Amino acid sequence: MGSIVQAPALTTQAMPFKVLVVGGSYGGLSAALNLQDLCSGLAPRCGPKPVEGAPVIETPQFNVDITIVDERDGFYHLIGSPLALADEDYAAKSWVRYEDVPAVSQSQNIRVLHGSVKSVDQTSKTATYLPHGLVSSPENTSTLSYDFLVAAAGLRRVWPVVPQSLRRKQFLFEAGDHIRAATTARHGVVVVGGGAVGIEMAAELKLVQPQLKVTLVHSRDKLLSSEPLPDEVKDKSLELLLEAGVGVRMSTRLDKTEEVVDEQGKKAVRVWFTDGESILADQVSLAVSRSVPSTEFLGVNETGVLDEEGYVKIQSSLAFPAETPNWSDHFAIGDLVKWSGIKRCGGAMHMGFFAGNNIHQRMIEIASGKEPAFLKLDEIPPMIGLAVGKKAVSYWPATGVSAGEDVSQAFFGDDLGFTICWNHLGLGNSQKL
Ligand SMILES: Cc1cc2nc3c(=O)[nH]c(=O)nc-3n(C[C@H](O)[C@H](O)[C@H](O)COP(=O)(O)OP(=O)(O)OC[C@H]3O[C@@H](n4cnc5c(N)ncnc54)[C@H](O)[C@@H]3O)c2cc1C
Known part of the structure; x- marks a missing residue:
């Protein structure tokens, strides 16, 4: 050329x-x-x-x-939405x-x-x-x-996959409110949906607020189940997510949520899954693709x-x-x-x-x-670069699956x-x- x-x-x-x-x-x-x-x-x-x-x-x-x-x-x-909705400084930049x-x-x-x-x-x-x-x-x-x-x-x-604000000023309030609610969470946050967005949301939240209990729930036995990607990418994503400290519940769905009062007399949410189990949380984020x-x-x-x-x-x-x-x-x-x-x-x-x-x-x-x-x-x-906390997993037809901090640097800086x-x-x- x-x-x-x-x-x-x-x-x-x-x-x-x-x-x-x-x-x-x-x-x-x-x-x-x-x-x-x-x-x-x-x-x-x-x-x-x-x-x-x-x-x-x-x-x-x-x-x-x-x-x-x-x-x-x-x-x-x-x-950058998963990070913008976890970190106010980043929200201002994004x-x-x-x-x-x-x-x-x-x-x-x-x-x-x-x-x-x-x-x-x-x-x-x-x-x-x-x-x-x-x-x-x-x-x-x-x-x-x-x-x-x-x-x-x-x-x-839909929210909270992406902010719904149409002006920057309003967006900073929207992100700030969401971040403050997660910061004050005592029981943790449940993210529903183990597609690319749910994985990134859960991992970024845990990265920015390591003290927070973050649980990802996915209805299938593999993450990224609706993507036409090799199983190796899906397995690697799960491995990195667990390594990042996110709790993962596979093969179960969100059944219902109930507003409850915890043992300290404060408001919380009891999150019920279709396998009959439940956990206490403060926030439930739906990352199911619609x-x-x-x-x-x-x-x-x-x-x-x-x-x-x-x-x-x-x-x-x-x-x-x-x-x-x-x-x-x-x-x-x-x-x-x-x-x-x-x-x-x-x-x-x-x-x-x-x-x-x-x-x-x-x-x-x-x-x-x-x-x-x-x-x-x-x-x-099909190809993908997925940020999972400090690391990333990628799949490119020519090079196959790679994962690590170097992959994160190459794909996301x-x-x-x-x-x-x-x-x-x-x-x-x-x-x-
Ligand atoms: C949480 C999340 C994480 C993601 N992570 C990655 C990733 O790591 N790597 C990657 O490659 N991709 C990722 N994606 C996908 C990527 O964001 C999209 O592929 C990309 O945004 C598509 O760009 P676009 O310009 O087609 O549309 P969009 O980015 O959706 O932009 C569309 C624009 O059109 C405007 N608009 C809509 N309707 C109208 C209208 N009627 N009149 C005027 N304006 C209108 C909207 O306001 C918007 O600004 C992610 C997506 C999400 C939601």
Whole structure:
């Protein structure tokens, strides 16, 4: 691959191309920033690094106006949630308001709207937008027109898997209350659900508050039972969890909880399991997955864009299904797409880069008639990096299973991946040079 440098604009469009990105997290930011790079004649920040000395490839530049709409008022490092909901200092670091993200706030091409996209009309290429805090009504809703749309709205996840706040200030209260309740717990915390989220929640809580009794309950005889991963990954996860000091109850379910008064006359919860046993706790956190794609704005199934579960049926170019109106100008990326592989933030950022590239290719096609050279997504095999306290377990098809503190360092650094993601997206740079 040759280097990509500033190149003369291929076209002198009178009007900039308008791009609407729904969702400003890993996927949406990646699409917006990689597209901006390409439209400025720069190498896309998440693409392959240019080889030194290789011939320069000039990419056509375009004027572009990118609007990102997000329900949150900032970039929230979602994968850090298990730690953010256990440690107040980390919570403050994990949510950065968009106005404090230099790559976004200092960009001439990108603006962020705090609110929700309510509907999309693929035929007229318009979307309706409701600003944050306003009740849904025709007077409060405005119309955004676009040339290209990127759907990057992820999954709707329940509390306490992820915080429900939409403003940073409110999030810090939400996390603080949750953390204080756990800190004062005398009988301990029960986490229900031994999927990736439940494992990370239990392990981070125990890591940050070692005095706390933390119990994880899982209905099957293996952790991560719904993931298509080798048993070795599941067994290693259990081993690391026990090593971290988390109590694990397998093959039993939460039956019911009862409010009781303990021997000191204080309120507690008696947690009953389906095997007839019970323990006393102060807090029960449900980490059973009930996440649904955040695709209401794309209508229900009759548009042909969504499958029966609400996932977007993308083509390998990440474009909407071929039979739908203006499909080649509509892209979907990240957790809300129907594609193979375990949902991962790395996957969302990678798809964002592909979408940015493919929109740029469409711009070239519109300007010059040149056939677009789309980047196409391959099938993604199951792979995972799971933080379990001070250690991590990973499974990659090429390298198999690895576990240890070195794996944690490689996958998550010192801050559960915040700096790795921040740097990969170049969020601290006003422009990538
Ligand atoms: C607790 C937890 C731990 C995880 N750990 C890991 C891990 O260790 N490694 C890993 O690779 N992955 C991990 N994941 C998965 C990872 O977080 C997701 O794959 C990733 O967040 C997907 O990114 P995305 O951009 O597609 O969507 P999201 O990150 O979900 O972002 C979607 C954005 O869209 C916005 N939005 C939604 N609807 C609308 C609308 N109608 N209008 C405007 N905005 C909207 C939301 O506010 C949100 O900001 C974890 C997930 C969870 C919940």
